[in-house]
Amino acid sequence: MLVYSCHGAAKQVTGSCHLIEYNGRRVLVDCGMFQGDRDAERANAAPFGFAPASIDALLLTHAHLDHCGRIPRLVREGFRGRILATSATRELARLVLLDAAGLQEEDARRAQRTNRNGNAPVELLYSLDDALHATDFFEPGIGYDQDIAVAPGIAARFLDAGHILGSASILLALEDGPRTRNILFSGDLGNPGRPLLRDPTPAPAADYVVMECTYGDRPHRSLPDSVAELYQAIRDTVNRRGNVVIPTFALERAQEVLYYLHLGLRDGQLPQQLRVFLDSPMAISATEIFRRHPECFDAHFLEVLRHGDPFAMPGLHFTRSTQESMAINSIDGGAVILAGSGMCTGGRVRHHLKHNLWRERSSVVFVGYAAEGTLARRIIDGASHVRVFNEDIAVRARVWTINGFSAHADRPALLDWLGPAPRRGVFLVHGEYERGMRGMGEALDARGTSWRMPGMGEPIKLG
Structure with a gap:
């Protein structure tokens, strides 16, 4: 049985985290931090919605905090699997996680210095030691366009997403006897024509696509x-x-x-x-x-x-x-x-x-x-x-x-990336519910493409 569930960036922009369960194996794509107001802080501290120790591998699309920022907490709570990412993402993620931990410790010290009401000390999401320990689980960097064995019956291919240095879309191939099913995670997609990075690799054939739609409702200025x-x-x-x-x-x-x-x-x-x-x-x-x-x-x-x-x-x-x-x-x-x-x-x-x-x-x-x-x-x-x-x-x-x-693809670029190839389903994530997601949904309706917005933690069985 193949089951997909979204544990972050569901009907919202930040906290990207996606779980694939297949033939007794569990693979996570991203484990990001929620960003915004007090609700985001509570979401970061809330239970994951799955047991970290049960995850066999974590595939990281890129090193932005809203895609990698909860990895130290995942490790602290029992994850002992593999972490796979491109070489550049591996370097940048270490930098980002150590910086995030340092800022948390600095904010906690500042809050304690100004604590005049006897409040309990600020509880850190994770410490510098936690962040350092998490980096030990990263394996050597993955190259683009290579098929990598992730777990029995599951292979991954990292494709250039053109978003930030080392960013990737990830194509999962799930083997079931003579049959192979594919699910593609866009990660964050870059705008084509940028001066530093290559354009995103167009979406390959896949049964299902989990697609970001931060700017799914509008084009960018030139x-x-x-x-x-x-x-x-x-x-x-x-x-x-x-x-x-x-x-x-x-x-x-x-x-x-x-x-x-x-x-x-x-x-x-x-x-x-x-x-x-x-x-x-x-x-x-x-x-x-x-x-x-x-x-x-x-x-x-x-x-x-x-x-x-x-x-x-x-x-x-x-x-x-x-x-x-x-x-x-x-x-x-x-x-x-x-x-x-x-x-x-x-x-x-x-x-x-x-x-x-x-x-x-x-x-x-x-x-x-x-x-x-x-x-x-x-x-x-x-x-x-x-x-x-x-x-x-x-x-x-x-x-x-x-x-x-913006380092995110706009609506025309997202549609160009997805291409006209038929898909059994597109899952819209990583976008504002009333703007990016609904706007992209309208565009997919016009194409006759089946789509849905998964709810937080909602298990979706894929045929």
């Missing part, structure tokens, strides 16, 4: 228009003698924005006196990992790499230490600050927002998706005041939202 708007935002802010804060995902988005800043300075589209700060130890380390994985790059970007450093520019500063980060906040204007997290749920960007949101001269530029309930989403939706580190901050800075930089 990339050239988005770059032009980014340059305009920076020029306008510098002319007002303000700072530009760009909440940035450390993996791929930070590197892509750096690349366009490099081009803007080279071509005279940006002020030459501009000071750019990559204020994210994780993004700095990720940039170093990028240089080690040319197998993931677009052919044009590979050629750029051969002729120099595509991220280098005058006035670029990498700030690893806390002291260096704090010093940025003494800059009165003319700085572009890239800091995580992209949804403003943690990391150093919150400090920069605290110092710049209330300043009319400054700007905040969002270049990625912001889930409901996150600080980024509240700012984007027009909040007049937000809470940052338990302090009420007025939002007077100019807010720019430039969605053409």
